[in-house]
Amino acid sequence: MYRYDAFDQGFVAERASQFRDQVSRRLAGDLTEEQFKPLRLQNGLYLQLHAYMLRVAVPYGVLSGGQLRRLAVIARRWDRGLGHFTTRQNIQFNWIKLEDTPDIIDALAEVGMHAIQTSGNCIRNVTADPDAGVAVDEIEDPRVWAEAMRQWSTIHPEFTFMPRKFKIAISGALEDRAAVLFHDVGLRIVKGKGGATGFRVYVGGGQGRTPYVAQEIAAFVPRDEILSYLEAIMRVYNMHGRRDNIYKARIKILVNALGIDEFRRQVEAEWATLDKAAINLPAAELARIAEHFAAKPLVKHPAKAPKVEARRKSDAAFARWMRLNVLPHRVPGYAIVNISLKEPGMIPGDISADQMETVAELAERFGGDELRVTYQQNLVLPTVAVGDLDTVYDALIEAALATANTELITDIIACPGLDYCNLANARSIGIAQDIAKRFADPEKAEAIGPLRLNISGCINACGHHHAGNIGILGVDKKGTEHYQITLGGSPKDDAEVGDIVGPSFTAEALPGAVETVVATYLERRLTQSETFLTAYRRLGKLPFREALYGPEKPRRAAASELEIANV
Amino acid sequence: MPSIVTANDLRSGAVVYLTGAGGWVCDLPHATVVDGADALKGLEALALASVERNEVTAVYAFDVRLVEGLPEPVSVRERIRAAHAPTV
Numbered sequence: 001m002y003r004y005d006a007f008d009q010g011f012v013a014e015r016a017s018q019f020r021d022q023v024s025r026r027l028a029g030d031l032t033e034e035q036f037k038p039l040r041l042q043n044g045l046y047l048q049l050h051a052y053m054l055r056v057a058v059p060y061g062v063l064s065g066g067q068l069r070r071l072a073v074i075a076r077r078w079d080r081g082l083g084h085f086t087t088r089q090n091i092q093f094n095w096i097k098l099e100d101t102p103d104i105i106d107a108l109a110e111v112g113m114h115a116i117q118t119s120g121n122c123i124r125n126v127t128a129d130p131d132a133g134v135a136v137d138e139i140e141d142p143r144v145w146a147e148a149m150r151q152w153s154t155i156h157p158e159f160t161f162m163p164r165k166f167k168i169a170i171s172g173a174l175e176d177r178a179a180v181l182f183h184d185v186g187l188r189i190v191k192g193k194g195g196a197t198g199f200r201v202y203v204g205g206g207q208g209r210t211p212y213v214a215q216e217i218a219a220f221v222p223r224d225e226i227l228s229y230l231e232a233i234m235r236v237y238n239m240h241g242r243r244d245n246i247y248k249a250r251i252k253i254l255v256n257a258l259g260i261d262e263f264r265r266q267v268e269a270e271w272a273t274l275d276k277a278a279i280n281l282p283a284a285e286l287a288r289i290a291e292h293f294a295a296k297p298l299v300k301h302p303a304k305a306p307k308v309e310a311r312r313k314s315d316a317a318f319a320r321w322m323r324l325n326v327l328p329h330r331v332p333g334y335a336i337v338n339i340s341l342k343e344p345g346m347i348p349g350d351i352s353a354d355q356m357e358t359v360a361e362l363a364e365r366f367g368g369d370e371l372r373v374t375y376q377q378n379l380v381l382p383t384v385a386v387g388d389l390d391t392v393y394d395a396l397i398e399a400a401l402a403t404a405n406t407e408l409i410t411d412i413i414a415c416p417g418l419d420y421c422n423l424a425n426a427r428s429i430g431i432a433q434d435i436a437k438r439f440a441d442p443e444k445a446e447a448i449g450p451l452r453l454n455i456s457g458c459i460n461a462c463g464h465h466h467a468g469n470i471g472i473l474g475v476d477k478k479g480t481e482h483y484q485i486t487l488g489g490s491p492k493d494d495a496e497v498g499d500i501v502g503p504s505f506t507a508e509a510l511p512g513a514v515e516t517v518v519a520t521y522l523e524r525r526l527t528q529s530e531t532f533l534t535a536y537r538r539l540g541k542l543p544f545r546e547a548l549y550g551p552e553k554p555r556r557a558a559a560s561e562l563e564i565a566n567v
Numbered sequence: 568m569p570s571i572v573t574a575n576d577l578r579s580g581a582v583v584y585l586t587g588a589g590g591w592v593c594d595l596p597h598a599t600v601v602d603g604a605d606a607l608k609g610l611e612a613l614a615l616a617s618v619e620r621n622e623v624t625a626v627y628a629f630d631v632r633l634v635e636g637l638p639e640p641v642s643v644r645e646r647i648r649a650a651h652a653p654t655v
């Protein structure tokens with residue numbers, strides 16, 4: 001993974017000392033809240049319901065064991081012993097005191113971490129495929145480019161005060177595991193003529209109030225030219241993005257107002273005027289960054305380990321974990337291990353300081369000292385020798401981290417919602433817990449098959465509800481929390497925004513409604529391998545709607561639509 | 568409707584409630600409940616002075632109901648804040 005050089009380290013240390021000074025001036029009253037707020041936000045510090053919240057950057061979701069240990073120290077010393085992984089591959093601490101933040105930022109800087117680009121109208125932390133560098137279907141390692149973009153975008157003067165925040169995701173594999181089509185800019189590494197790699201570029205995707213799937217703006221940009229191409233996109237957006245209306249300020253609104261063809265024309269015209277050589281990544285710099293991500297030589301192992309195979313036969317729970325949470329690695333004899341932070345009944349994405357230390361130790365002992373954070377709020381040990389899988393599993397059981405539910409209905413994405421978030425309409429965590437408990441039987445969950453269930457506490461959609469096969473959105477209906485169900489969303493290559501199925505439900509009624517949706521799918525699926533999403537696309541909304549609200553009558557339908565408009 | 572003035576403590580971020588004496592308390596039942604625009608204005612002036620002294624931030628008033636003489640926030644959000652903890 002990338003290790004800071006003296007320049008990076010110096011920059012982060014300087015930012016830490018600037019922030020210390022800013023905090024002390026605020027506490028002394030030399031800065032008003034109005035003056036201080038943009039400064040704290042540029043350092044990831046929000047004010048939430050109960051306390052300050054510090055959002056720490058985990059660039060493209062890559063962490064070392066030592067960094068996770070440091071996060072454990074922070075959780076224990078300055079929080080309530082917990083951290084919360086987010087859908088941006090970052091980690092949040094929910095119980096932070098302003099007066100402690102300079103020390104926390106220093107503690108982060110010591111291990112090459114910070115909270116920059118986790119807030120504000122800048123290019124946010126670039127996100128990437130959590131299986132980067134180890135996936136069997138990878139064309140090229142996206143981390144190299146994510147790191148180049150980190151360096152290019154950090155405190156870039158032109159991109160620090162944009163109309164709105166800007167999110168970029170990169171995938172270097174055949175399968176999209178980074179939800180690239182729901183980002184302001186989504187990048188797919190592809191092979192061009194003659195085998196050279198470049199980027200397929202998508203623009204204008206996003207969730208929130210006005211969800212859009214990104215559209216292709218360029219089929220192939222040679223990789224050496226991607227930074228100047230991105231800069232051209234940023235320029236057009238910076239020039240024309242709606243600064244007058246926060247709800248219309250994201251690039252998706254601009255792209256859809258202009259149309260993709262006109263937007264493309266403007267970007268290409270801008271690109272032609274840029275001094276590309278000055279912006280593009282020099283070959284030597286690319287090589288320097290790429291070296292950090294070069295695959296470590298791995299000791300050869302047989303593809304299967306007899307003791308692991310024996311355990312698989314004798315221990316059904318282990319076999320299930322192997323089936324669901326362990327993925328093939330590009331090197332035979334190794335595996336990718338998904339660590340679920342979704343034990344039914346627990347808070348999705350939450351991890352205790354003790355658990356962090358367990359995972360850090362596993363990474364150090366068995367995982368080449370590397371970890372990944374997924375946007376589904378789980379962790380990944382990217383490289384584990386197959387012969388160590390049983391040992392890793394036993395250690396995960398000890399730490400209550402061995403839940404086998406990757407991509408199942410209990411692998412719920414949920415935002416912090418009204419339990420913590422200042423913008424929330426409704427709680428999401430309790431809803432996630434209630435639903436997960438209904439499907440806690442692992443056999444039942446596995447029989448349902450792959451099913452993404454995502455929950456957001458408000459229309460900002462941090463919990464990706466639009467992209468859930470089943471999406472749940474918290475709304476405020478005359479002062480009580482209600483939940484709207486959407487069906488058919490997908491974050492993958494077949495990205496789609498879910499359809500609202502009908503009027504919203506109370507918190508009490510919602511888990512039962514989800515059970516009804518799932519039962520309807522199970523009754524009607526053609527075979528066990530027809531996934532929820534495929535079945536929904538075949539069946540459409542109607543059978544689900546009728547199961548939830550009773551047989552369709554034209555007049556009643558009209559009344560329900562009215563109600564939807566009012567929530 | 569009766570209301571209470573709240574804020575977050577500047578240093579800790581903790582939820583606090585204003586008293587008629589101009590101080591801040593953590594426990595909602597110890598907050599001063601006012602009814603009517605004029606009384607609320609008086610409280611808000613006290614809160615503003617505290618903001619100027621850099622004691623608190625994010626000041627606002629919210630509605631409460633009196634249940635057996637004790638204030639109970641009308642909104643779920645304020646009930647969660649008053650508990651100083653998530654509900655999960």
Ligand code: SF4
Pocket residue numbers: 415416417418421422423424425456457458459460461462463
């Ligand atoms: S979706 Fe809404 S409630 Fe949930 S974290 Fe985002 S802003 Fe907060």
